[in-house]
Amino acid sequence: MAFYHAKSTHRRAVLRGMLAGSAVTVALPFLDSMLNNSGTALAAGKPLPVRFGTWFWGLGHTPGYAVSDKATTGPGITFSGECEALKRHAGIINYFGKFNLPLDGRSNYPHTSGWVASRTGVVPDKNNDVPAATFDLLIADEVGNQTRLKTIDLTCTGNPDHMYSARSTHTKTAGEISPAVLYQRLFGADFVDPNKADFKPDPRIMARKSALSAVAEERKKLMQVVGASDRIQLDGYFTSIRELENQLDVQLQKPEPNKACTVPPSPGDKGVVGAVTGVEIGRVEATHDTFARLLAMAVACNQTHVFNVVFSDSFSGLRRQGETLTHHSLSHEERADAKTGLQPQTSWFNMRSMEALARFIDAFSAIREGDGTLLDNVLLLAASETSLARTHSIDGVPFMTVGRAGGRIKTGLHVVGNGDPATRVGLTAMQIMGVSVESWGAGSLKTSKTITDILT
């Protein structure tokens, strides 16, 4: 027991100064006294929740300059070049190489087909179509209903359209672009302090909920008036209303006490994307880092169990101040070295993307939870949607899992796909998170082969 006490002071000290550099006693969602002896479950017997997230960056890696190839699946990932920054996290990452996205003869819509295929399991017929729900939403349907926010979706580029989570073409989730607005949503008026002993359900919330039920009959009648295709439209609305009602339900329940979950200071929007759009890399990085800290806190305080973060969009308009060419333009126009194929300036942006990922991982591993860190109870899927951006290649698109998923997966493995469809990754992720799905995807992307190598 003395061991735990010593640790807890250490944890508080670690977290001081985490947010905006000011001394804040944030942090620990699950206090030692609430944990069982091995720190893997709440003292009351409920296991620590496993959270799921995706982290997206555009324009992939330069083959040969990020992760060294391996012949067969096994422990040990050799990061280099663009992935230099990930070396320090290699122990908690699984890398998936040589997984492909066969399109069954359909067009490869640049910077679109890749993410649609890998996230929905279905190849799009038309540009900008999303033929099925992305798997993060299927996971959210499974594990997202007990938190106030079913998902948190963040975009670091200032454009809410840069988000790769959707139920259908016309039901694309919009990303939050402003850390200040996110902060208000997380810790503003709707935040329920878990440490208030005298929790009383907010009568306003009850009134809102009851109002929604009162008009339910009317809503049903509306469906009878409209045509078949319009019903699909309204159905999306009704699904969302149900989620709103669910959110209200959660808010009416007493949350688990989080002794030190105090409200951190607002980050403001100075220097970050939000009030002003911008894809200048410095700004994107500043926004990303602020988001990472806020998100880690939100996850640790169980405001959500599912999140999506987009560092740069699939086209990657990232740019440097004073330069005429953006990351995207460079990937197509920069002269590649004849022997190695490396485009130095393009590669520079890829490297910065990986450095951001490394800092994101830092933000999550900085929060102690149970016996380890928050990351131990997270399954983060970091992915892009091309491998070599210059040719829009979608073979060998890089995927990585980060975190131990509550002990459900091994880490440190380099998994070699041998040309298998990348939907195996999405399928495995869903199964790890408890979605009951045997097979997923359509056409050549259809698979039922879980990547058992990473399962414990």
Place this chain on the structure above:
Amino acid sequence: MTQPVAKLRFAFFVTVLMAAAMTLSACGPGEPKTSGAPPDVRRLTEEQYRNIIADVFGSAVVVSGRFDMPVRTEGLLAVGAREATVTAGGMRQFDETARALATQVLSEPLLNFLLPCALSNQMPFDEVCASSFIGQVGRLLFRRPLTDEEIGVRVAIARQASESLGRFEDGLHIALSNMLVDPQFLFVTERIEPDAKVPGQLLLESYSIASRLSFLLWNSGPDDALLAAAQAGVLHDKNGLEAQVERMLASPRLETGVRAFFGDMLKFSDFKFLEKDTEIYPVFGAAAVKDAREQTLRTIAYHVIDEDADYRDLFTTRKTFMTRALGQIYRVQVTAPNGVWVPFEFPADEFRGGIQSHLGFLALHSHPGRSSPTLRGKAIRNTLLCQEVPDPPPDVDFTGFNNPDSPSKTARQRLDAHSTSPACAGCHRITDPIGLALENFDGAGQFRTAENGEVIDVSGDLDGIAFNDASGFGPALRANPAINSCLVDRLYAYASGHKLGPKDAFVGYLEERFAADGYRVKSLFKRIATSEAFYAVSAVSPATSAAAAAAGQ
């Protein structure tokens, strides 16, 4: 209105009726019959939402929060809105926005102004007052009168809430914010009824006619007068409809509708994400972005409404409006104080003429740090000529074309590979010559004669009409017949929300009339708004009632 005046109006009305009847029968090639499409459901766009809120509660009310953007379909957000739904995040936003709006409406000073009764300090729940408030507001929000049952449900909500929360206005707050997330507010749902006069025929319900009309002309919900006309049943009558159309065309609110259409057609939604590199184009800041968008919309509104001029002249007109901030980018003298808009005409010897020479086009379709002939050419093809440009092939790799020993100085040189390589030429010949004509304007829209020290060659041709520079490009664009058919197609698609078949007879008719009217946009709006085709409906697509009921759970 005084009695004699009313009598006069009635007499005049009758005369008009008779004249109209005679004109109709004397008409030449008339409007072709259309079978119509099933009634539609569409989600309010952000602009429409804001306009309706401003109409109902006044422009002092602040609408904050983000909106799901519809997917641009067939070139228009208005068409995408026909398939848009509300995502979970979007629902949350609507809910937050609704509550914030209700708070503003139910606080001083608006509360006193909008509530049909005086509030007292005690807490009796005033059923009459609540009923009246909900009825009045509901009629404007749901765009039709609420039934007694619908009002009753909401009054009950308000009563229950005011009892648990303690104050009358808190009860109203719950009811109002609930109405603001109701699908009948967020979605425009059209209803049909059988035509009493023609058995077997279907008609759009009066209130649905009112909505179609008011979203087309004013981009907002029907106002009180239009709802009253719908209620009186006069919208099914040609003259009753035309009277409302005339009223709405004469209103200053027409400008909102015209701006909404052109803003959608010209993809001005992209302005939200427009940014320029502050080192390369220091003069193009956030204020410039706002002003650039406003300049083009203002120019179009003035040309099309105030001057009621030939649409084609929008591509050659040197008349526009200017602020001091814009003047600095155009490098022209502006005497108006900061922030004030003044009419302005570009001198004849400059290369500026037509909205395609405005910053709002040139800077919008460029990269943050340089111009882009391909983007500009594609934009003109897509938005002004309604011509598809195929997507680039995914495996294009033109890094090999970049020769480091003699770097291309101008865009024309850089894009030379586009036009000579067979794989690329097919598409780039469609876009690049147009964009290259505009290369005298850099990525921020500023004029230049040279790039990297090399004089820019802007000669080219547009579908057969040659030009030497940007001032010749405007007339070439004006003379291209596709700009007219494109406008007609787009406006009709915007109005009706559905994709047009290639042989749509009604659109062909509209195109003919547009030319005959001298390419007057206001006349085109009127022709659509008073046509039969615009309101023609066919049956709702069938489905079992079980499925319908199940879907509504």
Place this chain on the structure above:
Amino acid sequence: MGFVMTMWNTAMHETPFMDECPQGPTPGNYELWEASISPEKRRSYPEVLGTQMRWLTFRGRKGEDVCEQPMSIQDPPLTIVEGKYSYGIDLDGNSDGTATPKSCAHRTFTGMNGEAGVDNQMYRLLGCIQAWRSTGHLETNANSQRRTGGLGMILVEITGVDDIRNDDDVKVTFYRGIGSFNLDSKNNVLPFGSYDIDIENGKPRYDDTVDGRISNGVLTTQPADVRLPLYGNYQYLNQLIRDMRLELNTTESEKPAKGMVYGYYAVEQFYDYVRGLLSNFPMRHKYSCPAIYVAAHELADGHPDPDTGKCTTLSSAFKFEAVRAFINHPSKVDAVNEAGRKTSLAANRP
């Protein structure tokens, strides 16, 4: 063609180690006050002066403010420039600095391009005062205040231009501008803004016009007395520059154009400015008002007083930068017309 001045500095030739000032920089109020008392007396006061600060300003023999009344105390002489080179031109037409009917005897400099007989007594006066140098406070602060506040804006209008590269006969008018600068993210003034002329009672407050010529794009003006507005360090300056000549390279339109102004600057006018600086400046930025006053009178080399024969002005040179601008004359201001008003309705919708 119009320009607006974006920077104005006294033209000073400075070397990094102040070689032109062999006696070092001049002492300020603190040093002079400390030198006037015994070490024991100094030690009796706190190390960091509190209420004693006012003594630094009011150290006249009878407690006078030494800047307001510079003759109230005799300070050690100002350290002045002893260097060889300076910006400037030969203003008195005499290359050896001996007295002429229009000037008093003084030492001349060699110009930056080797010209002989350069007259710049203002530089000689100020060159060793840290506050006036480019690394000091006064000129930097003044430029910054003008730039952010739009105060003391000088508009330069060149009219009668037939050929912008070569024209023997143009007119140059100096106005004061009203308004603010449009700055980019690095606080540089963006070119081609429109500026209004400051009008009082229907007439421009400043509108001196001089003759000039343009040769290969460089504008030069004929000597004339010109009144120029300016603002600096919290004071509006109504400065008269006598026998003023201007040079400006008009070919630059993207980056600021560089120019020079030469002429004679009245000692009393200059000292008025010194007098009006903040009272803690002589201590904080190290100079002595009495020393400046005395030296300025001694160094004056132009416009001898007809009665006393003593010179009343200092030969000077100023460096400036300007960007292209549109100058709005009052008669051309348009009223907002009906169309503009009508179409503003929709724009006012949120």
